[in-house]
Amino acid sequence: MKLQEKPCWIQLVVLALFMVGGMLLFSSFGSLIVLLIYHTPSIFEASDPVTAIRISQTFTTIGAFLLPALLFAYCQNRQCFQYNAANRKPEFSMTIIVLILSITLLPVVSMLSLFNMQIMPQEGAVAEFMRNLEDAANHILEMVTSRRSTWDLVANILVFALLAGLCEEFLFQGALQPLMTKWTRNPHVGILLTALIFSTLHFQFYGFIPRFALGVYLGYLFYWSRSLWLPVVAHVMHNALSILTDYTLQGRGIDTDNLQFTDLHGAIPIVISCTLVSAMGIVFLWRTFRDNEAIKR
Numbered sequence: 001m002k003l004q005e006k007p008c009w010i011q012l013v014v015l016a017l018f019m020v021g022g023m024l025l026f027s028s029f030g031s032l033i034v035l036l037i038y039h040t041p042s043i044f045e046a047s048d049p050v051t052a053i054r055i056s057q058t059f060t061t062i063g064a065f066l067l068p069a070l071l072f073a074y075c076q077n078r079q080c081f082q083y084n085a086a087n088r089k090p091e092f093s094m095t096i097i098v099l100i101l102s103i104t105l106l107p108v109v110s111m112l113s114l115f116n117m118q119i120m121p122q123e124g125a126v127a128e129f130m131r132n133l134e135d136a137a138n139h140i141l142e143m144v145t146s147r148r149s150t151w152d153l154v155a156n157i158l159v160f161a162l163l164a165g166l167c168e169e170f171l172f173q174g175a176l177q178p179l180m181t182k183w184t185r186n187p188h189v190g191i192l193l194t195a196l197i198f199s200t201l202h203f204q205f206y207g208f209i210p211r212f213a214l215g216v217y218l219g220y221l222f223y224w225s226r227s228l229w230l231p232v233v234a235h236v237m238h239n240a241l242s243i244l245t246d247y248t249l250q251g252r253g254i255d256t257d258n259l260q261f262t263d264l265h266g267a268i269p270i271v272i273s274c275t276l277v278s279a280m281g282i283v284f285l286w287r288t289f290r291d292n293e294a295i296k297r
Helices: 010-038 049-077 092-119 127-143 150-184 187-200 205-225 228-253 269-297
Strands: none
Touching: 010 049, 010 150, 010 228, 049 127, 049 150, 092 205, 092 228, 092 269, 127 150, 127 205, 127 228, 150 187, 150 205, 150 228, 205 228, 205 269
């Protein structure tokens, strides 16, 4: 019996087991590689911790996201690229709009991040717990972005933009969203639940709202285009442009760790104009989807 014939809760358990098993197995492989190269399993004790982080992140990302998604899709109907719509190409016009949105949405996401930080609890055990998680993630990010060479920029884009965006989309939009949609019998609820899980599993609650909004956006790209590759393009471009922006600002001597978007000159007009352009782009994508659905009928 194929997995798609099983109840949705069983499918969800199988996907979760694939994720946990893949993460444990491949993170162990990553630690083994780091051990063989640097004679220590700890990335922070390696002679080159930045490269050790990239090696570990590469294995963990593949094991926790890509491999479980492909196994799950294969168990559904014995095909790795049909269930997740990876065998379909998005329309060219939609792809162009998404590339434009990748730029215009950055200021909007920055404002959402600022709002998220302001509404978070500042005192208490919960605040301390969330702050510790955030500090741990920021510490790794600071280590990775501290180097200023062109090679380090390319390596960061490959690992934290291209690989991360590709693997996460295969799991969340390609595997989890169709399951959530089938379970709830409502594509919109499926998108919201997937975005909620997407943001929660990052364990960075000071960026929960913008990451949730990004997850909703990626979910609708998948739903509207009927292709996994449109949200992949959007996710990879968002991560890559974020890395490039940070790299450029640091190159100009700007402390990005303590920089808020509103500190930049003309921030508010930029946000307003980018919000309007983004809204028009999203409406275009929705109308393209609506027109395609009308043609099918």
